[in-house]
Amino acid sequence: MKTKILQLILTCIILPIFGQYKFLDIPKLDNNDLKAVAYKKNPAEVAEILYKSYHYYITDGQLNLDVVSRVKIYKKDQAEKFLNQEIYTYNGKNNNSEKVTSLKVLTYNLVNDKVETTTVEKNSKYKSKESKNYTVTKFAFENVKDGSIVEYKYSVLSPFVWSVDKITVEDNVPTRRFDYVLDFPKYLGFNIDYKGSLTPKNRDVADKNIYGGEYYTYRFGFENIAPYRDEKYVHNLDNYRTSIRAELNSTNITRTPGAYDYSDLGGFKSYAVTWTDIRKQLYESDNFGEQLKRNLW
Amino acid sequence: MSIKTFSQNYAISEIPEEIKKDANAVVRNYSSEYTIKAADDMEIKEKKVISILNKAGEKFSYVNISYNKYSRISDLKLRVLDENGKSIKSYSKSDLNDVSQSDNSYLYSDYRALVTRIVQPTYPYTIELSYTTRTSDTAFLPELQPFYAYNVSVEKWSVDFKNESGINLRKKITESKFGKIELQENGNELKVAYINIPSYKYEKYSPDPETVFPKIEFAMDRACLKDKCGDFSSWQSLARWYNTLIEPASAITPEIQNEVNGLNLKGSTSEKVKTIYQYMQKKTRYVFVGIGIGGWQPMSADDVRKKGYGDCKALSNYMRVLLKAAGIPSYYTKIYLDDTPVFFDENFPKMSGNHVILNIPTENGDIWLENTDQNIAFNHLGYATRNRNVVLIDDNATKVINTPTYSAADSEEQMSVSAKISEDNSLSGNFKFGFTGGLYDFNLNKATMTPQEMKESLKYDLNILNLSSINYSNFLNDRDSSKLSYDIDFKADNFSKTLGNDIYFRALPVADNGFYLENSEDRKFPVEVAFGYTDNYEIEYTIPKNYKFSEIPLAKKIDSEYGNYSIEFSQENDRIVIKRKFKLNKGSIAVDKIPSYINFRKQINKIDATKILITKL
Numbered sequence: 001m002k003t004k005i006l007q008l009i010l011t012c013i014i015l016p017i018f019g020q021y022k023f024l025d026i027p028k029l030d031n032n033d034l035k036a037v038a039y040k041k042n043p044a045e046v047a048e049i050l051y052k053s054y055h056y057y058i059t060d061g062q063l064n065l066d067v068v069s070r071v072k073i074y075k076k077d078q079a080e081k082f083l084n085q086e087i088y089t090y091n092g093k094n095n096n097s098e099k100v101t102s103l104k105v106l107t108y109n110l111v112n113d114k115v116e117t118t119t120v121e122k123n124s125k126y127k128s129k130e131s132k133n134y135t136v137t138k139f140a141f142e143n144v145k146d147g148s149i150v151e152y153k154y155s156v157l158s159p160f161v162w163s164v165d166k167i168t169v170e171d172n173v174p175t176r177r178f179d180y181v182l183d184f185p186k187y188l189g190f191n192i193d194y195k196g197s198l199t200p201k202n203r204d205v206a207d208k209n210i211y212g213g214e215y216y217t218y219r220f221g222f223e224n225i226a227p228y229r230d231e232k233y234v235h236n237l238d239n240y241r242t243s244i245r246a247e248l249n250s251t252n253i254t255r256t257p258g259a260y261d262y263s264d265l266g267g268f269k270s271y272a273v274t275w276t277d278i279r280k281q282l283y284e285s286d287n288f289g290e291q292l293k294r295n296l297w
Numbered sequence: 298m299s300i301k302t303f304s305q306n307y308a309i310s311e312i313p314e315e316i317k318k319d320a321n322a323v324v325r326n327y328s329s330e331y332t333i334k335a336a337d338d339m340e341i342k343e344k345k346v347i348s349i350l351n352k353a354g355e356k357f358s359y360v361n362i363s364y365n366k367y368s369r370i371s372d373l374k375l376r377v378l379d380e381n382g383k384s385i386k387s388y389s390k391s392d393l394n395d396v397s398q399s400d401n402s403y404l405y406s407d408y409r410a411l412v413t414r415i416v417q418p419t420y421p422y423t424i425e426l427s428y429t430t431r432t433s434d435t436a437f438l439p440e441l442q443p444f445y446a447y448n449v450s451v452e453k454w455s456v457d458f459k460n461e462s463g464i465n466l467r468k469k470i471t472e473s474k475f476g477k478i479e480l481q482e483n484g485n486e487l488k489v490a491y492i493n494i495p496s497y498k499y500e501k502y503s504p505d506p507e508t509v510f511p512k513i514e515f516a517m518d519r520a521c522l523k524d525k526c527g528d529f530s531s532w533q534s535l536a537r538w539y540n541t542l543i544e545p546a547s548a549i550t551p552e553i554q555n556e557v558n559g560l561n562l563k564g565s566t567s568e569k570v571k572t573i574y575q576y577m578q579k580k581t582r583y584v585f586v587g588i589g590i591g592g593w594q595p596m597s598a599d600d601v602r603k604k605g606y607g608d609c610k611a612l613s614n615y616m617r618v619l620l621k622a623a624g625i626p627s628y629y630t631k632i633y634l635d636d637t638p639v640f641f642d643e644n645f646p647k648m649s650g651n652h653v654i655l656n657i658p659t660e661n662g663d664i665w666l667e668n669t670d671q672n673i674a675f676n677h678l679g680y681a682t683r684n685r686n687v688v689l690i691d692d693n694a695t696k697v698i699n700t701p702t703y704s705a706a707d708s709e710e711q712m713s714v715s716a717k718i719s720e721d722n723s724l725s726g727n728f729k730f731g732f733t734g735g736l737y738d739f740n741l742n743k744a745t746m747t748p749q750e751m752k753e754s755l756k757y758d759l760n761i762l763n764l765s766s767i768n769y770s771n772f773l774n775d776r777d778s779s780k781l782s783y784d785i786d787f788k789a790d791n792f793s794k795t796l797g798n799d800i801y802f803r804a805l806p807v808a809d810n811g812f813y814l815e816n817s818e819d820r821k822f823p824v825e826v827a828f829g830y831t832d833n834y835e836i837e838y839t840i841p842k843n844y845k846f847s848e849i850p851l852a853k854k855i856d857s858e859y860g861n862y863s864i865e866f867s868q869e870n871d872r873i874v875i876k877r878k879f880k881l882n883k884g885s886i887a888v889d890k891i892p893s894y895i896n897f898r899k900q901i902n903k904i905d906a907t908k909i910l911i912t913k914l
Contacts (some may be wrong), residue, residue, distance in 0.1 A: 036462045044747050046747065076582065077582070077672065078746075078747065080582070083582065083826070084584060124604070126405035126586070128397045128405055129397060130397045131395070131396045131397070136397075138405055140584045140604070140606055142603060142605055142606070143603065143604065143605045144605055145579075145580070145605070196564070229749075246440055250746065269599065
C-alpha cells in the first residue's frame, strides 16, 4: 500500500500541472448550454454531464461530503436515469448515522431567452427507511423538457471517517468536468486506491494548511470524459470504470498526559486489516455473527 | 380432513397422496379469519402453514407480511417444523426485517413489509406462520383462488368472515373445473374453503392462472380506505365515492387555463384532443408516488403541471383537467392492465382495477387515451388494455363499457424484402418493416432507443441471419395512425448453401414465429392466443447472373378456425417474388382441440422452411 502512495506521488511529479486549475469551482451556468439541442460530437447522446464533483473532507472527527451534479438533458424520454435520483445513507447504532443536509434540486429551462428555475420543494423530497440500516432520500426533477439542465447539490455528514465511498468517474454519457477532492488531517493516513485507465488532467496531491490545520489533499480533475457504455459479456461495468477509493490505514493521535495519567496516550495505530480483523468484524456484524448467535439457522 | 386440521399435525406423512404429485411445496393450511367490527375496523387472523418438500420448493420459504400506516401487525408467531411436525426453531417479530416496499418503479410508497427467509439445510420441513392484522381499510377484501404457484398443491385454503358490523357483505363465486368451493353460512358467519387442490405444472402458451382457477370474491356495501368511507353497493355509488378523491385534484387553475389557451385549439373535437394529448405527452414523464390515499387519489392537476411528472392517475387526471379547460368532457376510467383480459362485473361492484386511462365520447365515436407513455400514438390503446371492460367514473353517469377490440387484421406486420443472392452465399439488400395494432405496441420501445441500442435490437430481431453489416433508416413512429416503420440495409453471410453446381436457400429470410409445442396427454390448461395478428410478407430475391431457377415451389393455402395462411411464388428472369400472408386468430383453444391447433402451426412451419434451388448455367 505504501508503494502505491509513492507511485501516485511520483507520477505527480512527472505529470505537469497546467496553469492554475481551480478545483470545486462550479462553472457558471452558460446560456449556450441551455440553448444546445444536441451533443455536438454525437447527436445521439441523451444527456451530458456538465459538471460533477465529490468533495470529501474530514473536520472535527467527522467526514463531510459535498456533491454537485449538473446534467444537460437532450432527450428527456431516454434520460430517466438522470431524472429520478436516490441518495443512500447508513444508519448505525446509537444514533451514529449519516445525514443528508442542504439538498437543493433545480431544473433550469430557457424560456424566451430567460433562465427559468424550477425548485423541488421540501414536500416532494422523500425520505424512506428502506431497512434497519439504510435510509434513502429520493427526488424527481420537476418541469424537465428536452434541453433542460438539471442540477442537484447536497452534503452528507458522517461519523464514519473510515468509510469513504468508492467513486466511479465515467458515466454512460459524456462528462465535461469531474472533480474529486479528499482533504484529511495529517494525523490520519489514507490509502488511495486508484483504478482504471483514465488519467486526471488536473492533479494536486500535496500538504496544505486548510481548515485551520495541517492537511493532506488529494485532488483529481477530469475534463471531457468519453462515455463508458455497457458492452456484451461484461458482467460488471463498474469493475472497468476508473474509480477512486480512499481507505483509512492509520491514525496518529497523541494526547498530552495529565499528572499520574497512565492510560493510553494514543500514538500511531495501524488499521491495515488482517484476516483476523475481518473474522472479528464478521462475527460482530448484525447480518452474520449476530444471526449465528441467535441460532436461527 | 377437519379432524387433521384440529389436531394441528403437520407431519409430512399427513399430506394426502393425491396432492403430492409434481409438488415442490404444499400449502397445508392457509386460513384467514376476518372479523368485521365496523366499516373502518377489521381484524384478520392469518395462519399460513406451508411444507417445503425439496430444493425447488425453497423459493416458497420466504416470509413476507406487508403492512402500512393503516394496519398493525401483532401476535406474530413463526415456527419451523421438521418432517414429523415437531417444532425445531421459532422466531419472533423482531427477528424479521422491516423493509420498505417501494421498488424501483416507485419514487416513493409508504407500504412496508416484515420479511425473512427461512433457511433449512434438509428437506422436507414446514413453516408455520400466524399473525393478526388490525386495519381501518376495508375496501379491499380477499379474493380466494386456490392457486398458490405452479408446482404447489393446496391441502386447505380458507377464508372465514364474522360480520359484526351490520353492513351487507356480498360474495361472488366463479366456478371452474380446477377446484370446488366448500361453503358454510350461518347468521353473520361465512366460511369458505378449497380443499385438496393438486399442483399444476406450467404449460406453454397457457393463460394467466388467475383467469382459469375458480374464485370467490367479497365486498361490503359500505367500506373505508385510508379513512375515507363510502357507499360501495353499486358502481354508481362507488364512483361517487371515487369522485370525492378525484375532484379535489381537478381544479382548473389560471395557469392550466393559460396552457390550454396557448395551444390555439382548432378543428374537430378529435383534433383538439390530439393537440392537447401530444402537448401533455411531451411535457410529462411517469413517476409513481404513493402516500396514504395517494395510491388511489391522483396528485393535483396543477402539481402535475408544475412538476411535469405523475403516475397513471395523476397524468390521466391532468389530461382530463386540460380537456375540461378546453370545454371537452372526458371520463376518468378504471381498467385492469394485463396481457390476459381481466373484467369488471357489472353486477358486483368493488374496488378494483390497476390502471387508469381516459375515455372521451365524441360525435364520431369514443377516443381512448393511455397517458403514461410519451411516445404512444393518439387514440391508441396498448394490447394490455384492449378487449376488456372498464368503469367510467362519473357522479351521475357511471357505466361499465368495453374498450376497442382489435381484430387479427388490425395488428399487422408488413415486411417487404428485396435482396440479392451472391455466389459466395451471402445475401444483401433491404427490408422495409411496418407495424400496426398490437405489433405497434411490441415495437414501440424502439422509439426510445439510442442508435446503438436500436442496432442491437434489430440484430436480435433478425438473429436467424448471419449479419455482417446492418444499418437502418427512415424510422417513423406515426402517432396519428399508430404505425411504426423503418427500413434496413443489410448484408448476411452464409445465407445460402452450395451443393456442387447448385445453390439453395430459404424462401423466408427471417425466422418463423417460433411456435413449438408437442402434443401431451397430460395437458391441463387451454392454449391461449393472447392476441391475433397478420403477417404480410413480400420477398424478392435476385439470383446471380449465371444461374437459373431449377424449380419453383407450388403455391399453398391453409384455412382453419385458428387462422389463414397462404404463400405464392412467381418467377421472372433472374427474380423470384414470394408473397406470404399469415393471419392468426385470437382465442383460447380448449385442451381437446390443441392437437389440431399444433397441426395447423406445424404445417405452416414446414411450408415456411421451403428451400429454393438454383443451378449454374
